[in-house]
Amino acid sequence: MGSLADISERAGVSIATASRVLNGSKHPVSAAMRERVLNAAAELGYAPSFAARALVTGRTPIVGVIVGDIVDPYFAHIARGVEHVAGRLGYLTMLSSAHRSTEAEIRHLRALRATQARGVIFASSGYTDDPHRQELQQAVDEARESGARVLTLAHRELDCPSVTFDSRAAAYDITDYVVSLGHRRIAFVDGPKGLFTSLERCAGYEAAMAAAGLDPLRFEGGFEYEAGYDAAQHIAAAGPLPDAIIGVNDDVAIGIVMGLRSAGIEVPERVSVAGINDTRPAAYTGLTTVSAPLYELGLTAARIVLAEKGADEPSDKVLPHQLVPRSTTRRAN
Amino acid sequence: MGSLADISERAGVSIATASRVLNGSKHPVSAAMRERVLNAAAELGYAPSFAARALVTGRTPIVGVIVGDIVDPYFAHIARGVEHVAGRLGYLTMLSSAHRSTEAEIRHLRALRATQARGVIFASSGYTDDPHRQELQQAVDEARESGARVLTLAHRELDCPSVTFDSRAAAYDITDYVVSLGHRRIAFVDGPKGLFTSLERCAGYEAAMAAAGLDPLRFEGGFEYEAGYDAAQHIAAAGPLPDAIIGVNDDVAIGIVMGLRSAGIEVPERVSVAGINDTRPAAYTGLTTVSAPLYELGLTAARIVLAEKGADEPSDKVLPHQLVPRSTTRRAN
DNA sequence: CGGAGGATGGCAAACGATTACCACGCATAG
DNA sequence: CTATGCGTGGTAATCGTTTGCCATCCTCCG
Secondary structure, eight states, X not given: OOOHHHHHHHHTSOHHHHHHHHTTOSSOOOHHHHHHHHHHHHHHTOOOOHHHHHHHHSOEEEXXXXXXXXXXXXXXXXXXXXXXXXXXXTOEEEEEEOTTOHHHHHHHHHHHHHTTEEEEEEESOOBSSOTTHHHHHHHHHHHHHTTOEEEEESOOOSSSOEEEEOHHHHHHHHHHHHHHTTOOOEEEEOOSTTBHHHHHHHHHHHHHHHHTXXXXXXXXXXXXXXXXXXXXXXXXXXXXXXXXXXXXXXXXXXXXXXXXXXXXXXXXXXXXXXXXXXXXXXHHHTOBEEEOOHHHHHHHHHHHHHOSOSTTOOOEEEEOOEEEOOTTOOOOO | OOOHHHHHHHHTSOHHHHHHHHTTOSSOOOHHHHHHHHHHHHHHTOOOOHHHHHHHXXXXXXXXXXXXXTTSHHHHHHHHHHHHHHHHTTOEEEEEEOTTOHHHHHHHHHHHHHTTEEEEEEESOOXXXXXXXXXXXXXXXXXXXXXXXXXXESOOOSSSOEEEEXXXXXXXXXXXXXXXXXXXXXXXXXXXXXXXXXXXXXXXXXXXXXXXXXXXXXXXXXXXXXXHHHHHHHHHXXXXXXXXXXXXXXXXXXXXXXXXXXXXOOTTTTOEEEOSBOOHHHHHHTOBEEEOOHHHHHHHHHHHHTOSOSXXXXXXXXXXOEEEOOTTOOOOO
């Protein structure tokens, strides 16, 4: 397959020299030697072995990303951001989807540590109350001790540096916006129980409602389309219709829109609906939402994890979000 | 960090014995030794170094997946399938998004080879006519020569085994379905030029139209939502409205629906719309489509790539698809 | 009681790259 | 003419595992 030994033989130099020219060591090498090595390498199609290199340097040019669910566009946007900078810096991105399971997160974390990845970006669910929580933290600590840079993304439930945006404020802002449209009965379809994101967003919603002197109206939900759909069906069938419904994320909000419409309730004519995140499907469907800096989150996280100097760790960084009014909300009449 | 040497010291056995216990070698080890090693390993929190292992075995427990764009749910579903079986088999999944660039595909392929991945599933775009085509094939060949199992997924543009579904037949079937609804003027919004998937689907559409004695009506498009939206706007503004429009994929079809509606044209009342793939957003939006076995494709590919015996390579496998009528199509009146 | 042979355990050689340290040669200065 | 030192190139140790081969020891049989 072409090893340094092959090259050194072909070029008639020592392995050390070959190694030195091939990765621009500070150790000087004459132009003649250099060229011979380069030629030999080109002819042999040399590719250094990550394994051998990792064995001696202790690190591989890999950055791991652990996400909750790769099919969820929320994570896909983040992953894209990470990939972008990792690629430019010559790193490989190892994406693992934990399928919303803390145990899977731990497994992936351990595996990533075994690969001696340069760093891992932990963009997963963020359970605040989980039997495996402690074990997770331990896995994180182990990874960090072994030299990997670990960063939590979009939640802060672990004891390690993080990059986030203010989910609570985002929920507050969208609620506030809906209030400003003149709606009074505003419901909130929550995410899975015990998840950092759900908690924060629900809190933001409730705070905004309280600030407006309104009573909160919370419904159980989830993070997926179906949860919103079901909740909407339930809401439509139950008591008096709210003026507006806010979903814990875009998928849920879209589910709400569809659920409402399938029950014969026009959106936004009779009920306004809004989401949070501004993922791609939100654009599809004209959903009013709050733009979460997902891609930028990935960018930033990767930059921090892959930074040359581990010195200036900002430790905790918060990125801004932005309101995106579209067509699923309208002024109350 | 805990190496075999540490364990062997602590357990008072040789490194060889420790190694044998820890990975169930056929070489017999007494129960006493076994237990001592196991205890020591547990106490030290031992995790074998992938690098060292790879160096001697020549392989890492990694399966690479190269996709066109991770934000595209089409690929996300595939990735999920791969992850599922890879995880159960103890493999790590390394997901790379090529952002629809053949050069990026080549880079990722080379990187994956450098990691000595067990296999790589190449689920990317499939350009049929690309300046880098030959270079890509060469990278694939190199990877295979170096012992990796390479598989193309969902297209067959490279000389290596593949797992696919019949895109052409899918397009044929959905077109045929729309025809059976009584529509005559049926347009097709195509994907990016020169991509295997676009070509196949357009061909399927045209074949079905020809079989029905109808004239095809093809529009330029792309793979993303915006392409469908723009095409719809264009179609709405231009000549006589078609009875139905088929998008090269779901995202495009959804774009068409939105574009049409924003132009004041009701779907499906005035124009029926259908997509292909049955990704998650198709369910959201009630889009009539053809269910492509994306998840199963990932499952199957991973199983083949990770199979113990490289013997029974089915070489080329084709999975079935299925029509999914929903609410964006209706019978012609 | 001698020996065959299975059951166990250890030694040491890889695997491929990095890098500290050494050696040689030649130029320049004293 | 010798000492100093920089510019270059090589030697070899090292990283952590796997594994072929060898050494023991014990058991069972003739």
